[in-house]
Amino acid sequence: MTIDFIINQFTEIIGNFPVAAFLVACASVGGLLFVLMALNAMVAVYVERKVSAFMMDRLGPMGQGPGLHAGKWGILQTFADAIKLLIKEDTIPKSADQILFKVAPFIIFIGAIIGLSALPFSSSIQAVDLNVGVFYIIAAGSIGVIGIVMAGWASNNKWSLYGAMRSAAQIISYEIPAGLSIIVPIMMSGTMNLQNLIEYQSGSIFGIFPNWIMFQNPFAFLAFFIFFISAVAETNRTPFDIPEAESELVAGWMTEYSGFRWAVFFLSEYANMFVVSGLAVAGFMGGWLSPIPGFLNSPVLGLFWFFGKVSFLIFVMMWFRWTFPRLRVDQLMYVCWKVFIPIAMLNIFGVGIWKLIFG
Amino acid sequence: MSKYFTNIYDTVNTLWTGMRITFRHMMNIKKDNVTLQYPEERWPRPERDIGFELEDYNVIRTRLHVDIDDCIGCFRCEKACPVDCIKIDTIKAGRGEDIPEVAHTGETSNGTKKGFVVSRFTIDMSECCYCNLCTYPCPEECIFMVGGPHSSKHPIDYEFSEVDRNDLIYQFAKKLTPKQRNDLQQPKEKAKA
Structure with a gap:
């Protein structure tokens, strides 16, 4: 179910109009991805509120009492929030850079959605099956930082600018350990195509354990954790949320945004979480393969396994967020440059040796 | 290292x-979980004695209530009130006489004969300072703080917020239409004449 498939169908049924076929395919797939993005944000925001509440011994949104009804257990809370955000006044500061201020949310949004387009949701469902999928997603993830710096600069606000500079420093730093760690599965499977990468992980270890890359050797296991933690840092989430840092920077680079533009940032943050979790799942955790080898593997169930694993990783991100305090800037850089990068380098070396010895 | x-x-x-x-x-x-879903769940109301004699005075001062059927219109509570939040108007009626048109009974539950129809009995709870001074002079014990020894007469209620300030002025007397009021005042003037 890739874009190529839709283009072929269009050509077969309607005729040979390459441009029209391309536009129709892109629009339909893009629409589906946007729906996925919105649903993901809605569910994730609700779950995040509930998880945070439960970890703090609260109940979270319950939506009880006259006039406060948001469904049983507050299920409609995110719908109410979305409606609130959409009807909010859209304010732009007078001294802001009008063009950049308006463009920034779209760039961040694009950075999130084009990453989503290369994720292998199932063996047959993938918007674009690229032969450099891993590289593409890593590259697409970096687009967001342009939007963040743009938003911070255009806001003409010291908090925004601080937030943007911190975000740039953080994202650029953490891309290095993330990139070095994702090299491990590429080295082991010998491909950057996400589908081939997942197929490489089929089979089992000793007949019981899933043959996921993270279980194949200790270096890959370590690489998974480095990649995942760097991914959390790249999505600017706690404990790496110094770009937002409520207690220091109001809301960081989002300070001056409100209403729909802010909603776009929010949507992109959750989409980014989905993308990095998806890449971690595809690269280390067997993608759409069942966790029990050879059990319930089919294209449709693959969808279930993929979303299940991604949801688990997103839950772990929430778990991180509501457990750990924020890192200081120097600690953040220490973790990246003095811990993650040396270990990631050693991982690459170790995996190389492992491949030489064990094939 | x-x-x-x-x-x-x-x-x-x-x-x-x-x-x-x-x-x-x-x-x-x-x-x-420590959250209480407030309108549905409540903390138990503290039962404590703050008074001099336990039986008489373990009132948690929550809210004033008046049993208007027992009120004889003596104005003692109005005079006792330090902030003047109680306002009473009465119309003279026959002593111990039932007037079914305005649901007026001639006798209180203690057997005292009433000489007045209470046409207005309002307590402005936004002004009330919960001093409890109005309840002592009452000869019929018909004005009381909800709860304590009176908890059988009226449910305990200490959560009475309103949207409009005027809704905090509680009307205890029965509503009289202008015609009823007129009819009540007529016989008095007839008797005078």
Whole structure:
């Protein structure tokens, strides 16, 4: 179910109009991805509120009492929030850079959605099956930082600018350990195509354990954790949320945004979480393969396994967020440059040796 | 160099400890939950004696209430009120006489014969200072703080917020239409004449 498939169908049924076929395919797939993005944000925001509440011994949104009804257990809370955000006044500061201020949310949004387009949701469902999928997603993830710096600069606000500079420093730093760690599965499977990468992980270890890359050797296991933690840092989430840092920077680079533009940032943050979790799942955790080898593997169930694993990783991100305090800037850089990068380098070396010895 | 690895080990170890704690709290939310879903659930009202004699005066001063059928219109509570939040109007009527048109009974539950129809009895609860001074002079004990020894007469209620300030002026007397008021005032003037 890739874009190529839709283009072929269009050509077969309607005729040979390459441009029209391309536009129709892109629009339909893009629409589906946007729906996925919105649903993901809605569910994730609700779950995040509930998880945070439960970890703090609260109940979270319950939506009880006259006039406060948001469904049983507050299920409609995110719908109410979305409606609130959409009807909010859209304010732009007078001294802001009008063009950049308006463009920034779209760039961040694009950075999130084009990453989503290369994720292998199932063996047959993938918007674009690229032969450099891993590289593409890593590259697409970096687009967001342009939007963040743009938003911070255009806001003409010291908090925004601080937030943007911190975000740039953080994202650029953490891309290095993330990139070095994702090299491990590429080295082991010998491909950057996400589908081939997942197929490489089929089979089992000793007949019981899933043959996921993270279980194949200790270096890959370590690489998974480095990649995942760097991914959390790249999505600017706690404990790496110094770009937002409520207690220091109001809301960081989002300070001056409100209403729909802010909603776009929010949507992109959750989409980014989905993308990095998806890449971690595809690269280390067997993608759409069942966790029990050879059990319930089919294209449709693959969808279930993929979303299940991604949801688990997103839950772990929430778990991180509501457990750990924020890192200081120097600690953040220490973790990246003095811990993650040396270990990631050693991982690459170790995996190389492992491949030489064990094939 | 060994410090470096000990630090990494300590970091991972302590982070994992913290994560275990938050996960345990998340799983035990049913037991650990501290939030009270207020309109549906309430904390139990404290039962405590603040007074001089336990039987008479363990009132938690929550809200004034008047049994208007027992009121004889003597104005003593109005005079006792230090903030003048009680306002009473009466119309003279035959002593001990039932007037069914305005649902007026001639006798109180203590057997005292009433000489007045209470046409207005308002308490402005936004002004009330909960001093309880109005309840002592009342000869019929018909004005009282809800709760305590009177909890059988009226449900305990200490949550009475309103949207409009005027809704805090409680009307206890029965509503009289202008015609009823007129009819009540006529016989008095007839008797005079």
